[in-house]
Amino acid sequence: MSIEHNLDPNRIPKHIAVIMDGNGRWAKKQGKFRVFGHQHGVKAVNEITEGAAELGVEYLTLYAFSTENWNRPKIEINALMSLLVKTIKKETPTLMKNQIKLTTIGQIDSLPGECKAELQQAIDATKDNTRMTLILALSYSAKWDIVNSVKKIAVQYKNGEIDLSDINENLISGSLSTNRIPDPDLMIRTSGEHRISNYLLWEMAYSEFYFTDVLWPDFRKEHLHEAISNYQNRERRFGKTGEQIAEKKN
Numbered sequence: 543m544s545i546e547h548n549l550d551p552n553r554i555p556k557h558i559a560v561i562m563d564g565n566g567r568w569a570k571k572q573g574k575f576r577v578f579g580h581q582h583g584v585k586a587v588n589e590i591t592e593g594a595a596e597l598g599v600e601y602l603t604l605y606a607f608s609t610e611n612w613n614r615p616k617i618e619i620n621a622l623m624s625l626l627v628k629t630i631k632k633e634t635p636t637l638m639k640n641q642i643k644l645t646t647i648g649q650i651d652s653l654p655g656e657c658k659a660e661l662q663q664a665i666d667a668t669k670d671n672t673r674m675t676l677i678l679a680l681s682y683s684a685k686w687d688i689v690n691s692v693k694k695i696a697v698q699y700k701n702g703e704i705d706l707s708d709i710n711e712n713l714i715s716g717s718l719s720t721n722r723i724p725d726p727d728l729m730i731r732t733s734g735e736h737r738i739s740n741y742l743l744w745e746m747a748y749s750e751f752y753f754t755d756v757l758w759p760d761f762r763k764e765h766l767h768e769a770i771s772n773y774q775n776r777e778r779r780f781g782k783t784g785e786q787i788a789e790k791k792n
């Protein structure tokens with residue numbers, strides 16, 4: 543029986559966050575340019591989006607471009623941006639068919655005009671879809687988001703709209719670009735790197751981390767099922783003891 547059939551439907555992570563890594567190395571292994579790897583990464587994006595929706599995942603966040611990625615060679619940045627435009631245009635009908643709502647986190651203003659326009663169209667077209675929310679992290683970094691959040695809160699405090707005692711975890715969570723999105727239950731990073739590269743620092747305080755050596759362009763539904771199966775075999779204790787968790791279950 544496949545792993546998919548052994549998954550517990552009652553313990554599917556509500557929110558999965560992914561660091562799609564390894565496109566460049568995938569291309570290099572075949573003697574091709576890095577962009578070739580990004581192009582093939584799109585197939586993995588489609589597979590994993592569909593696979594997550596099939597399992598009943600409610601939120602899927604994909605790290606597509608970090609604030610730090612602006613430091614890459616211009617030619618690669620341009621290729622990534624055109625790939626983004628092309629992919630969104632091509633995939634919007636599939637998002638509609640699969641009832642998936644598209645949204646973004648990150649500094650969208652910093653993207654090229656054509657990207658922004660294409661994204662906005664897809665966001666508008668899919669806004670009433672309810673099966674799953676697909677969040678693209680674009681020009682995103684967690685520290686950028688936290689700095690923004692602190693600024694918003696400072697303005698509210700300065701204007702007398704809030705007191706010092708109003709500043710709590712909920713207020714901070716609500717001021718981040720991930721407000722209204724529950725914290726990720728599971729974070730998956732491909733390509734064998736064991737770091738979080740400025741991704742969802744606040745939100746992943748209690749996420750389970752899953753690292754795999756598979757390079758992103760090779761990532762398929764069965765790898766997603768493997769990650770979820772691994773997640774389902776863990777005990778999330780949130781500071782409590784294993785005994786307390788077992789007691790609650792019985």
Ligand code: IPE
Binds near residue numbers: 563565608733
């Ligand atoms: C991930 O693959 C895609 C982006 C960061 C846009 P990389 O491009 O980082 O691939 P590697 O890590 O160099 O192999």
Ligand code: IPE
Binds near residue numbers: 562564606608611739
């Ligand atoms: C993280 O991957 C960002 C994305 C997947 C978009 P990187 O490949 O840029 O991460 P580092 O810099 O190697 O940590």
Ligand code: MG
Binds near residue numbers: 564
């Ligand atoms: Mg990388």
